[in-house]
Amino acid sequence: MKRRDVASLPSNCVTYVGDCLQRETKYLETREPKHGHQEGHMLFFTHTDVPGIIGRVGTVFGQHQVNIGQMSVGRATQQPGGHAIGVLNLDGVPPKVALDQLMAISAIEKVQMVELPALGVMPDWLS
Numbered sequence: 001m002k003r004r005d006v007a008s009l010p011s012n013c014v015t016y017v018g019d020c021l022q023r024e025t026k027y028l029e030t031r032e033p034k035h036g037h038q039e040g041h042m043l044f045f046t047h048t049d050v051p052g053i054i055g056r057v058g059t060v061f062g063q064h065q066v067n068i069g070q071m072s073v074g075r076a077t078q079q080p081g082g083h084a085i086g087v088l089n090l091d092g093v094p095p096k097v098a099l100d101q102l103m104a105i106s107a108i109e110k111v112q113m114v115e116l117p118a119l120g121v122m123p124d125w126l127s
Contacts, residue, residue: 041090042114048107049075049084056105057086064098067091083109 002022047053054073061068069089076083093113102111 036088040116040118041093042116043086043088043090043111044092044114045086045088045102045111046109047086047105048109049080049082050107053084053086053105053107056101057088060098061090061094063101064095065092066094066098125126 002078044058058068058071067090071086071088071093073084073086076085099111099113102108
């Protein structure tokens with residue numbers, strides 16, 4: 001399978017990704033803050049929905065002593081085997097070698113780190 005970015009995924013996948021993140025946000029809003037939220041070090045990865053991805057991603061971060069605080073995965077369609085996305089909250093910034101190891105997993109198409117401000121803090125680019 002060729003690697004490609006989210007912009008080149010079918011439109012229903014991009015819509016699903018948006019819906020998935022909206023559901024995640026609504027779910028997190030109903031939880032007490034101590035249970036986690038979308039802030040800090042986040043990793044997004046697109047992949048083919050095949051068995052073992054979650055375990056392999058967890059193993060890579062475990063080998064590099066990077067704890068996964070939260071993880072969400074979702075399919076682009078209701079059928080297994082298509083495009084999917086994973087969203088992780090990490091307790092630290094993973095080393096480049098860990099990101100390289102993720103990209104070496106044949107089913108993973110793209111990996112992107114995103115740094116979000118702490119809850120209640122306005123991002124610099126909005127102030």
